[in-house]
Amino acid sequence: MERAGFASDPSRARGRLVPEGESSFRSCFQRDRDRIIHASAFRRLKHKTQVFVEHEGDTYRTRLTHSIEVAQVARTISGALGLNPELTEAVALAHDLGHTPFGHTGEDALHAMMEPYGGFDHNAQAIRIVTRLERHYADFDGCNLTWECLEGIAKHNGPVTGDLPWALAECNAQFDLELSTHASAEAQVAALSDDIAYNNHDLLDGLRAGLFSDDEIARLPIVQDCFAEVDSRYPGLDSYRRRHEALRRVFGAMVSDVIETSSALLAESGAQTVEEIRHLGYPVIRFSDSLWDELSEIRTFLFNRMYRAPSVMKVRSEVGRVVEELFPIYLNDPWQMPKRWHSDIEAAPDDTSLARIVSDYIAGMTDRFALQDHARLARSERDTL
Known part of the structure; x- marks a missing residue:
């Protein structure tokens, strides 16, 4: 698909903190993606909690498998919207680099310990990792990512205002990431892809853990219609295939909704450049209001039945x-x-x-x-x- 005018253009990237020569066969965003994949912090994600602690089972998602799923969804959506898939993928792969062991539980504990020293924030820690803590290259600390990739990691959830986490403030003092604006559409895609991935795979992991049943989730919005479609098309299908077929349709419904809704928003915005996307004052990558309401019900179910389950x-x-x-x-x-x-x-x-x-x-x-x-x-x- 032809790239849209508001897509991030690697030939117009704002550069890196430490200037480097360009590759003859990879764009600057492809190099960002590759450096993230080769980072030690990225490899360590394979043994970091998503919901279940790593030793509880081999089939549950970890931060690594989650990040790969997010990147796959993000690249699909980005391509459908005419955006830059390499930048989208790089931000998606990097978005969880700063997570502690044991997921949000570990983050909460470390933040409490660090409160007298400025606290701890996993998004800011991801920036610290790719600007300082990865120490493999002769010419610089970190991965020396492009401004656009750092901006995406820092702002994929929206503008960052007020008191900045200290780790982010340190980076921003060196390389102004314009934190008060929205990020590129590519980074916004990475953020929504995170929601799509965990809403879908947490349902599956919760089923595998026995925290709830197929019949219970089949009463949830979106999921209900997907199970009904599978039952109509494949009567008598065994329970594992039935579950998989239903949840892959849930996945597809979320992706299709984001593409359709965001296409309309991008057209209505009139934005012609990535800079105009940043300064619109609102996100252009979104779920429809109706699907967002339905997802809120799924998130409430997961919170009560999975994230706060006694076990x-x-x-x-x-x-x-x-x-x-x-x-x-x-x-x-x-x-x-x-x-x-x-x-x-x-x-x-x-x-x-x-x-x-x-x-x-x-x-x-x-x-x-x-x-x-x-x-x-x-x-x-x-x-x-």
Whole structure:
């Protein structure tokens, strides 16, 4: 499909914090995407919680599989709308890089520990990772992503106003991301694709975990019509195929709605350039009002029956304590961190800087490593008593 005038054009990208020569066979947004895929933080997502802690089962989504699903949806929508699929994909793949072990439970615990030192925010941490913490390249820290990709990571959920998370403020002071405006349409697609992916796959993971039944979700809006269509077309289909066929139709319904609604909004906006998209004052990538209302009912169901299920809450309580107990151990004796962190520790000018180094280290842990490290350090502390 031909690119729209409001698509992000790699030939007009605003550049990188550290200037580089261009590739002869990849656009700057393709290079961004590839650098994200090769980042250590991206690989670690394979052992980080989506909803269920990584060791609870091999078939549940992790942050990595979730990010891949988001990127697949985002690329499809982006192509259908005439946007730049490589930038969309890069933002989608990077959007969860800053997550701690144990998902939002780990983030809440780390934020509480970091409150005296500026707090913790996973979106801002993603920016910190791609601008500072990835240290593989000879010429720069981070991944030296384009302005457009950094903007998308920072603002994919909309303008960022008020008091900025410290990690985002540090980056913005170097490379003004114009945080008060909306992001490109590509970044907006990545944000909606996140909603599409988790609304669909959390239903499937909840079914696999036995938290609710096919019959229960078949009474939900959108899902009800999809099960009815499958039953009409494939009478007597076995339960696993029936479930899959219904949920893939739910997926398709959400994607089709975003494409149809956003196409109309983009046309009505009159925007001819990506800059005009940024300054419209409202998002142009959206669900229809009717589908949004139906999705709200699905989200309420998932919140009550999955995210707050007693079995999930029990594990959340246990893993939250892991982060709460790891933080003071490393803050009191940071030299227990691996040697590659020691130069940062030595250079830390004050307690806040040191706490932020400890936060970076813990946030980068996988579920598995955090559990193992906690068990090791807790045992070591007991042995010294």
